[in-house]
Amino acid sequence: MTELARVDASFLGEAQKRSGQNLNLCYQCLKCTAGCPTAPYMDIRPNNIIRMIQMGMKKEVLESSAIWLCVSCETCGTRCPNEIDIGVLMDALREMAIEEKIPAKEKNIHLLHEAFVQSIKRGGRVHEATMLIDYKLRSKDFMTDLIPGMMLFLKGKIPLLPTFIKGKDEVKRIFESCRKEK
Amino acid sequence: MKFSYFPGCTEHSTSVEYGLSTHAVFKTLGVELVEIEDWNCCGAAATHSINHLLSLCLPARNISKAQLAQAGPLVVPCAGCFNMLKRAQHALKSDQGKRKEIEDIVGFTYQPSFEILALMDVMLHRIGIERVEEKIKKPLKGLKPACYYGCALVRHPKITQLDDPENPQSLDRLMKALGAEPVEWSYKTDCCGADLALTHGDIVKKLVGKIVSMAKEAGAQCLVTSCGLCQANLEMRQEIGLPIFYFTELMGVAFDAEDREKWWSKHMISPKGLLKELELA
Numbered sequence: 174m175t176e177l178a179r180v181d182a183s184f185l186g187e188a189q190k191r192s193g194q195n196l197n198l199c200y201q202c203l204k205c206t207a208g209c210p211t212a213p214y215m216d217i218r219p220n221n222i223i224r225m226i227q228m229g230m231k232k233e234v235l236e237s238s239a240i241w242l243c244v245s246c247e248t249c250g251t252r253c254p255n256e257i258d259i260g261v262l263m264d265a266l267r268e269m270a271i272e273e274k275i276p277a278k279e280k281n282i283h284l285l286h287e288a289f290v291q292s293i294k295r296g297g298r299v300h301e302a303t304m305l306i307d308y309k310l311r312s313k314d315f316m317t318d319l320i321p322g323m324m325l326f327l328k329g330k331i332p333l334l335p336t337f338i339k340g341k342d343e344v345k346r347i348f349e350s351c352r353k354e355k
Numbered sequence: 356m357k358f359s360y361f362p363g364c365t366e367h368s369t370s371v372e373y374g375l376s377t378h379a380v381f382k383t384l385g386v387e388l389v390e391i392e393d394w395n396c397c398g399a400a401a402t403h404s405i406n407h408l409l410s411l412c413l414p415a416r417n418i419s420k421a422q423l424a425q426a427g428p429l430v431v432p433c434a435g436c437f438n439m440l441k442r443a444q445h446a447l448k449s450d451q452g453k454r455k456e457i458e459d460i461v462g463f464t465y466q467p468s469f470e471i472l473a474l475m476d477v478m479l480h481r482i483g484i485e486r487v488e489e490k491i492k493k494p495l496k497g498l499k500p501a502c503y504y505g506c507a508l509v510r511h512p513k514i515t516q517l518d519d520p521e522n523p524q525s526l527d528r529l530m531k532a533l534g535a536e537p538v539e540w541s542y543k544t545d546c547c548g549a550d551l552a553l554t555h556g557d558i559v560k561k562l563v564g565k566i567v568s569m570a571k572e573a574g575a576q577c578l579v580t581s582c583g584l585c586q587a588n589l590e591m592r593q594e595i596g597l598p599i600f601y602f603t604e605l606m607g608v609a610f611d612a613e614d615r616e617k618w619w620s621k622h623m624i625s626p627k628g629l630l631k632e633l634e635l636a
Binding site for chain 1: 364367368369371393394395396398399400401402403404405406407408409412413416460461506510511512520544545546548549550551552553554555556558562587591620621623
């Protein structure tokens with residue numbers, strides 16, 4: 174009974190609709206997982222993500238590290254014999270997890286993406302210095318990658334002052350129109 | 356000949372040498388680049404990771420600006436920006452409902468004939484190899500690069516429509532035209548780990564380590580790329596010390612372009628020793 178309670182029959186339909194992918198075509202050939210650069214670090218491998226969606230295991234899928242460790246390199250989608258674009262599916266699963274307020278298992282990846290997107294919202298373009306400070310404050314991970322960051326700064330590759338485009342209000346309007354929480 | 360041009364945020368930051376060498380090469384070729392007025396960030400992987408609609412609308416604003424300028428097809432140097440712009444174009448072209456939604460939010464009308472091209476594609480198929488060869492002053496004799504395409508240029512092929520996703524040849528052809536001898540190797544389109552560099556440096560170090568060591572094993576003296584993020588990852592996360600060039604930098608060397616010192620000073624692994632050894636400094 175408890176096992177059955179975990180099954181969400183609408184999950185497959187929802188994931189298919191949002192991603193535009195026909196997940197019923199998957200016959201578990203494992204090409205996606207074999208070519209995936211980050212699969213060795215995922216808790217659930219890409220082929221199993223598809224199987225678990227078919228089985229309605231919404232909670233397990235949306236709570237997985239896999240959906241966050243996908244870097245959208247598109248190797249899976251390019252090689253899938255049934256033309257399932259798993260990279261696009263992963264994007265859709267992340268959006269669903271965010272909307273359902275499920276904390277990201279790979280918290281820092283989500284925080285970095287948030288910091289990056291907020292940087293665009295502020296000035297229309299990404300400003301690395303303020304984006305990285307924002308990310309460090311969100312993640313409270315102050316020590317990681319200090320050296321590469323300093324190297325880039327010393328090479329003059331991280332400008333101190335941000336650029337604000339003239340149309341930054343236009344960009345803000347686009348952000349408002351694309352907002353998820355309605 | 357002129358093109359509309361999308362520099363992308365990193366042209367003024369982490370890949371400044373890509374921008375400098377691109378402008379130098381276009382000057383030599385006598386081809387004009389017209390920067391899109393008041394362009395915005397393409398959104399990058401961060402945006403499509405968390406908000407699909409936004410990841411289509413941000414590039415679409417740039418498409419609308421470039422259409423208005425009527426300065427020719429849009430050329431994009433950064434592979435990541437190119438991929439984002441092509442994703443938006445694909446949605447505008449193939450999905451009527453999505454097209455209406457994007458047009459309403461951004462406030463423009465998409466022209467289906469509008470072209471978006473990767474810088475490498477422009478070099479090979481618009482400007483042409485012959486015109487490139489005419490400008491060569493110093494053939495890259497003795498240089499053995501491993502051509503690294505990464506992900507964003509060639510995948511998903513239905514979106515990027517650039518080259519074969521498993522064994523692309525564009526960059527190899529360009530390098531051969533410049534007089535170099537690109538090596539045959541199997542890691543041309545393996546992923547470098549992209550922005551995981553900032554959160555999971557250990558994973559990126561492993562992926563980059565494999566790519567660079569395989570290039571060395573194939574006999575390469577350096578790698579050549581067209582993506583700012585790949586370049587930074589390959590240069591900063593390897594332990595072998597192979598220089599990582601942008602392809603426009605090697606074109607600049609062959610054209611004997613001015614101010615090359617400025618490009619080399621931006622590299623974490625200086626390519627000057629290698630160039631000197633081959634009398635290409």
